[in-house]
Structures are given as structure tokens and as C-alpha cells.
Amino acid sequence: MSEKLPLLERVKVEGDALRGTIVESIKDELTGAMREEDTLLMKFHGMYQQDDRDRREERAKKKLERLYSFMIRLRMPGGILTSGQWIALNDIAGKDSTNELKITTRQTIQLHGVLKSRLKPTHQVFNRVHLDTIAACGDDNRNVTCSPNPVQSPLHDEIFGYASKISNMLKPKTRAYYEIFLDEEKIVDKKLEEDPLYRDSYLPRKFKIGICIPPNNDIDVFGNDLGLIAIIENNKLVGFNFAIGGGLAFTFGNPDTYARLATEIGFVPAGEKTFKAIYEVVTVQRDYGDRVDRKQARLKYTIDKMGVDKFKEEVEKRIGFKFEESRPYVFTKREDYYGWQQDAKGNWFYTLFVENGRVMDTEQVAIKSALLKIAKTGKVNFRCTVNQKAIVSDVKPEDKKEINDILEEFKIIAHTENASVIRKNSMACVALSTCPLALAESQRYLPSLLTKIEALLAKNDLANENIITRMTGCPNGCGRSSVSEIGFIGSALGKYNLNLGGDHEGYRLNRLYKEHLDETQILNELDTLFADFKQQRIQNESFGDYTFRTLFNKPKD
């Protein structure tokens, strides 16, 4: 294999179907870290080696190695967990991680701070409750997201089933995870794990699929490599519009990288044809994606280099039928439904505010204890939203009072109702102290910044304005800042680029307004913008549409 390929490409091929020397690395008690090549392979099994960046300096002074631990990310298509699974995660978080469950922007849960020696026992607990972390990270198909709000449509269950089937269809065939972490016997006949999709080199880069159910684009469908828009006609799911090539990351100073929203290429009928088309979109990216330059390896670049039409033609050649013309649908919102709602089957669900997806007990509110007590009733399921919030779902009418009493007891209802409109529709990526790529704070900082922004909104009589606000600690876009109305992108410690002009429904990227602002500058800019917005907005115009119209001088796309 060519030496020009990045290390990861070589490790994929030479790593014995994602085994590498992970077993030996884990056994090595002299260090909390894994061998370099194994850290790369671990991602395919859902784990990132990290270290506590808050403690780097102190440890370096003491000549200690960094405080290594692992972030573990679950594969949870559609973001659903049973009560039993929630209890198991809660227990692991208490014993072996930072005591926090982090709901991610792709509807799954991460645990941080798991020591190398505790990896195997943790996976064994996952396995006991039928969870795994396979392909939650790595150059493969990631967690498949799906609109989680049961009220959205009586067809929700059917559509949710697609998320699960897609996830299974695109799951790597290697038995490495089972051997390494679950003590499954080593496979002798390698033919049994032959993988016609991933072969031995997997994909050039991560691949993301999300399914949404109009009219709510709560999953940010156009931010995915492959977005599926459910088309419902006469109360039946008839198929999906396919949108390809979404991706939100860019690199400062590298103009060849950019955020891109997915392009709709047509409609495919529900059922086998949909699965076939999804599979072959992935194989075209597998075969045509850039394997030399990882900065150019995402599907969005493959498509822009090939051209959308050529890419589509290649997919059509492989699936043996043509995409039909996209069917009409409309998005009118992009948000979670808070509070109690009744689903299509007559059961109840409660969506609670979890700031930046951090399920923990704080002085203000004990969300973790509340959800544990609810889980212990055994009468609910849990759903994670794609905006880092939690839903207590599938509550039978006769159990609603019991669950509501617990929500009241732990003040979750007040916590949810008291959160301001802007806070409810905000999110932030993890960033410091665990993310090695963070240039600035994000989830630890956005809450206090929002308090100051709330004061500015109140001053301008805009307290009830629903402005989608997001923050990331670097331009990788994990908190999807580029599709918000106010997007903060960390550029250095304490400094953020301010992006404006995204729309409510997620059809339009925002634009860079001002670079490298500190908090005082951010607040000054927003104060002026809010005052102007109040004066000059056209009736019912959203803040994003207003800033787009006035600052970037373009009509709405």
C-alpha cells in the first residue's frame, strides 16, 4: 500500500479487521494510554482516547503522563433506551465515568473519563442490556438519527424502524468488538466476517445518516451526508426524498474546506428500494472518496468534485433504477416539543430541558436522580433528541400521575418551564476539558453567556423571541453552529466567531459576521443587533431572516 496514504488508511487495512493490538494495549499497565495505532482502531468500536485538558499543566509539572481516559459513545439508532438500559448507564456513569450522561447532537449518549482498565467491564454491562458502541465513531456509518417525538406522526414507529434497520445494514461485519470486549471466541474462518460493504479499508471518512419527518426538521436533515426526508401521503409512508452531501465542518485558514448543506437528488419508494439506494450511496462514497487527504474525504467533497449529477448517475447504475422527482413536503419548524404531549397511541411523553445534553445533578436541579427514579418505575422508555434533550416516553395514561409526581418532586417541570425560549432552543458541543480539538469552551460556557444574552433580549423587549443559538469550541461543527441563527464558533480561549443569518427551518447556512470576539464584544454586537431588529423587522420576521436580509443583503433562498 502506498506510503502516501495517511496512517489511518494503513491501519484499517493492516489492523486485522479492527483488532490491531488492542488486547495488548489494554493489558499494558505501565500507561493509561493505548498504542497509537490502537487508538485509531478503538474509534471504530466507539471509543476515543482523551485526557483531561484542565489537568495537563499540573501533570506536566509533576512529570506525570497525561491523565488518559476514554470517551465511550453508544450506538443508539433513533435515540431510544428502555428503563433497564437507562439504569445500567446511570450505574456505569456513577462508578466508572464522570458521573454525567452526555446526550449528544446525534441522539446518543456518551460517557467520559472511563479508565482503560474499566473498558471491558463497561462493555460487558452494555452487552447485558443489549447495547453496544459498534461504529459509533470511526470511518463508517455513524449513529442513525431519526425525529424522536412520538407525537409527530402515527407513522413514527414505522419510520423509526428504518433508523434501526439502516444502522444494522451498515454495521461492520468484523467480530473484533465481540472478541476484544465480550470474550467471544476468536474467529478462525475469516470468511465469516467478510464485509462486502466495508471490505478491509472501510470508508474514507465518517458517514452520517438522518431521517426526518416533516414538518419538523428537528434532526437538521441537511447536515447529514445522507438525509432522508419521509414523504407521507394519505397518512402512509410512501418513501423518502434523498438529500446528499451535508457536512458542517471547516478548518480555519483552509479555504478548500467548508460547511455544506445536503442537496436533494430525488425520491425513492419505501421498502427494499430505499435500503438499496442508501447502501449504494455509501458504496459510491467508499469507492470515490478521497483516501489521501482526510480534509477532503467527506462525501460533500466527493460530490462537489464529481458533480451532483455524475454522483447520482453512479448510484443509479448500481441500484438499477432511477431516482424519481423529489416529492413535495414542507418544514415549518426545527425544535423539540417541551412538556407533556400525547402520542398517536394515546400514551404520554414528557420532553425535559437538559442544558447541552448534560444529564447530571447540580445545585440547581437533580436531573440524573430524577431520571433514575423514573427509570426504576420500569414504566417508561427514554428518547434522546437530536438537540441534546431527553424525553420520558411511552407513559401509559394510568401511569402519568406517578411520573408527573417524580418530575415535580425533582423540580424538573419548573426547570423546564422556567428555561427561556432562547435557552430551550440552544445547544453546545462538549469542547473543554475532554475534546482534544477544542480551541475554546463550549458546553461549560454557553449557559452563562446565555444569561447575559437573555438580559439583552429582555431589555429590547424580545424575551419571547425564539432564536436558534448554538456554540462550538472549534469549526468542526459538532454543535451544528453553522445552521443556527446565532452561531458561535470558538477561535481561541475566550474568543468566538459570530455567525448570523441561518433560518428557522434549517434550509440555510449562516454566515460569518465578526471574527474572534471576546464576551464584551459579543454582547455589544448583539445588543445593537437586537435593538435594530426590534425597530426594523418586517412583521413576524425571525432574527435569522432579519440578519440575513439586512447584513448579507440577499433575498431568502
Ligand code: SRM
Ligand atoms: Fe463531532 C470530532 C463530539 C457531533 C463534526 N466530535 C469530534 C470529537 C470526537 C473530537 C475528536 O475527534 O477527538 C469530539 C469529542 C468530544 C468529547 O470530548 O466528547 C466530538 N461530535 C461530538 C458530540 C459529542 C458533540 C456534542 O456535544 O453532542 C457529537 C456526537 C455525535 C454522535 O453521537 O455521534 C458530535 N460532530 C458532530 C456533528 C453534528 C452532527 O453530526 O449532526 C458534526 C458536524 C456535522 C458533520 O459531521 O459535518 C461533527 N466532529 C466533527 C468533526 C468534523 C468532521 C469533518 O467533516 O471534518 C470532527 C473532527 C474529525 O472528524 O476529524 C469531530
Ligand code: SF4
Ligand atoms: Fe470538539 Fe470542536 Fe467538536 Fe466542539 S466542535 S466537540 S470543540 S471537535
